[in-house]
Amino acid sequence: MDEREEGVSERPLKSLHNRIESPVLFVNHTGRRVNLKWFDYSGEEKLFATIVGGTNNRLKMNTYVTHPWIAVDEETNERLLLNFRETFFPDEPVIQRVDFDARRFYVVRAEINITTPVYRLEEYCTRFLRKTVLSQNIRKLPLPQSILKEILQKVS
Numbered sequence: 272m273d274e275r276e277e278g279v280s281e282r283p284l285k286s287l288h289n290r291i292e293s294p295v296l297f298v299n300h301t302g303r304r305v306n307l308k309w310f311d312y313s314g315e316e317k318l319f320a321t322i323v324g325g326t327n328n329r330l331k332m333n334t335y336v337t338h339p340w341i342a343v344d345e346e347t348n349e350r351l352l353l354n355f356r357e358t359f360f361p362d363e364p365v366i367q368r369v370d371f372d373a374r375r376f377y378v379v380r381a382e383i384n385i386t387t388p389v390y391r392l393e394e395y396c397t398r399f400l401r402k403t404v405l406s407q408n409i410r411k412l413p414l415p416q417s418i419l420k421e422i423l424q425k426v427s
Contacts, residue, residue: 289338295381306320
């Protein structure tokens with residue numbers, strides 16, 4: 272983990288201020304309905320928008336550098352990734368050009384890709400079983416006791 276990643280993981284999950292605007296484009300690559308949430312100044316999770324899959328899978332907006340965002344699957348509430356991270360903190364915008372006569376800055380809109388996490392095979396199987404088998408029937412599966420015990424711990 273580099274210094275920049277360490278600093279991001281130590282940031283509080285709440286918005287700190289709205290001084291530096293950061294234009295972004297969220298792109299949903301999951302094929303699922305995704306709830307995009309931000310953490311307000313008190314650290315409360317707020318639903319901002321739902322981005323559908325398919326052709327209408329983009330949301331263009333402006334946010335601020337200190338505002339943390341998460342994405343979750345609308346149906347399962349599973350946490351998704353934003354540019355390969357569970358929590359997205361916007362960067363300061365990159366200035367593309369300056370129009371000195373009009374006193375205007377033109378900035379690059381950052382593209383934020385929403386994707387599904389990649390699980391270890393064991394975790395994927397456990398998730399599948401929890402989704403498809405009723406909890407009272409898990410003990411009846413023809414699996415080793417150690418695996419059944421682990422699945423039951425995760426269900427509880």
